[in-house]
Amino acid sequence: MAEKYAISALLTSSCYRCSSDSGDPAKFIKCCLCNRWAHTKCVNLVGIKSENICNVRYLCDVCFTEVSALKKFINDVEEFKSDL
Numbered sequence: 645m646a647e648k649y650a651i652s653a654l655l656t657s658s659c660y661r662c663s664s665d666s667g668d669p670a671k672f673i674k675c676c677l678c679n680r681w682a683h684t685k686c687v688n689l690v691g692i693k694s695e696n697i698c699n700v701r702y703l704c705d706v707c708f709t710e711v712s713a714l715k716k717f718i719n720d721v722e723e724f725k726s727d728l
């Protein structure tokens with residue numbers, strides 16, 4: 645069941661924030677890590693020009709949180725190393 649849901653979530657282009665797939669497809673942005681889609685307006689990127697959207701490396705909140713945690717982890721490891 646969970647697997648089926650994951651696959652259908654992958655195939656849909658609805659916004660992960662508001663769960664709606666309505667609106668201009670050019671106003672959607674894709675997370676470059678997990679490939680989830682969001683309306684630019686739902687992720688506060690309204691100012692972005694639609695022709696630039698595909699060039700923007702967008703990270704959704706989930707990935708952003710994970711990347712931040714990873715960065716902190718790497719920093720901690722580096723600090724630990726420099727203390728040796």
Ligand SMILES: [Zn+2]
Pocket residue numbers: 659660661662663664682683686
């Ligand atoms: Zn949305």
Ligand SMILES: [Zn+2]
Pocket residue numbers: 675676677678679680703704705706707708
């Ligand atoms: Zn993501």
